[in-house]
Amino acid sequence: MKRRQSKKGKQNSNSEKVIQEYDYHIPVMLEEVCNYLITDTNGTYIDGTLGGGGHTAEILERLSTNGKILAFDADEQAIEHCTKKFAEELEKSNSRLFLYNDNFIRACSIGELRGKVLGLLLDLGVSSRQLDSGSRGISHRVNSRLTMSFGSRGNTAEDLLDGADEKEIESILKKYGEEPFARVIARRIVQRRRAAPLRSTFDLRSVIEEVVPPHIVSKSITRVFQAIRIAVNDELGVLEKTLRGIIPLLAPHGRIAVISYHSLEDRIVKNVFRELADKNQDTPPELTIITSKPQPPTDEEILRNPRARSAKLRIAEKII
Numbered sequence: 001m002k003r004r005q006s007k008k009g010k011q012n013s014n015s016e017k018v019i020q021e022y023d024y025h026i027p028v029m030l031e032e033v034c035n036y037l038i039t040d041t042n043g044t045y046i047d048g049t050l051g052g053g054g055h056t057a058e059i060l061e062r063l064s065t066n067g068k069i070l071a072f073d074a075d076e077q078a079i080e081h082c083t084k085k086f087a088e089e090l091e092k093s094n095s096r097l098f099l100y101n102d103n104f105i106r107a108c109s110i111g112e113l114r115g116k117v118l119g120l121l122l123d124l125g126v127s128s129r130q131l132d133s134g135s136r137g138i139s140h141r142v143n144s145r146l147t148m149s150f151g152s153r154g155n156t157a158e159d160l161l162d163g164a165d166e167k168e169i170e171s172i173l174k175k176y177g178e179e180p181f182a183r184v185i186a187r188r189i190v191q192r193r194r195a196a197p198l199r200s201t202f203d204l205r206s207v208i209e210e211v212v213p214p215h216i217v218s219k220s221i222t223r224v225f226q227a228i229r230i231a232v233n234d235e236l237g238v239l240e241k242t243l244r245g246i247i248p249l250l251a252p253h254g255r256i257a258v259i260s261y262h263s264l265e266d267r268i269v270k271n272v273f274r275e276l277a278d279k280n281q282d283t284p285p286e287l288t289i290i291t292s293k294p295q296p297p298t299d300e301e302i303l304r305n306p307r308a309r310s311a312k313l314r315i316a317e318k319i320i
């Protein structure tokens with residue numbers, strides 16, 4: 001005789017199904033995010049970082065027929081992937097899902113958002129597909145064109161390293177990568193490009209290897225690639241503008257959930273949440289902080305998905 005599954009058990013089963021079927025990137029802290037974010041199954045929610053659609057799939061699973069989710073991604077390949085993944089839902093005349101090939105900051109102004117939103121999710125991690133395929137030049141492990149842009153529009157890492165002067169490059173490496181060898185790496189980049197411009201990820205990697213001691217070079221490579229990627233996409237600026245800009249669209253008790261992966265992102269989320277929740281200002285606070293400390297993934301999740309190790313989840317709720 002089969003035991004009747006509880007509602008919670010059913011949700012866990014759904015989450016496991018999403019993870020098992022997910023071939024693009026394992027959604028991080030899936031159960032925790034959805035439990036915090038979804039306060040009304042009839043509401044409208046935004047997945048600002050669609051990726052392979054893991055979080056979106058679970059949110060859809062939990063929404064009623066009246067619920068709605070608007071999902072954004074600057075990467076055309078992510079939109080193409082999810083158009084196929086969610087084809088059955090998208091083909092419905094009353095589809096609950098709307099896909100947008102755009103940066104998540106667009107969620108703050110897009111016309112369809114005239115109604116109030118009950119939740120915004122931002123998973124700020126780079127997708128496993130982008131890291132493993134090297135298609136965007138984000139990974140230093142794959143030799144590819146030095147692009148680093150999440151979408152096909154705008155400047156590239158190649159443009160930045162061609163046009164920025166030594167001081168600008170040094171500043172980017174210090175500010176966004178906290179790289180101790182920023183000065184010598186910037187100087188070497190400028191020296192190298194006089195002979196030939198840096199065109200590939202391995203061109204950039206070789207520059208770093210030339211000037212950083214071998215026993216610590218791998219960490220410098222990671223930091224430099226992170227710094228340039230952040231600068232190319234203005235990731236920190238877009239994050240802060242979105243957190244502030246989405247507030248007018250949130251319904252009372254609407255929530256913002258952000259998963260960050262490095263200290264620079266987490267610091268911005270923490271500071272914006274604290275500022276908007278501060279009761280000691282001239283204006284009334286707009287947010288209540290739900291997670292007093294950032295919530296990490298479980299040990300079980302880290303074993304299943306090592307890339308979740310550095311994830312931190314913060315949640316805030318609108319109060320006015």
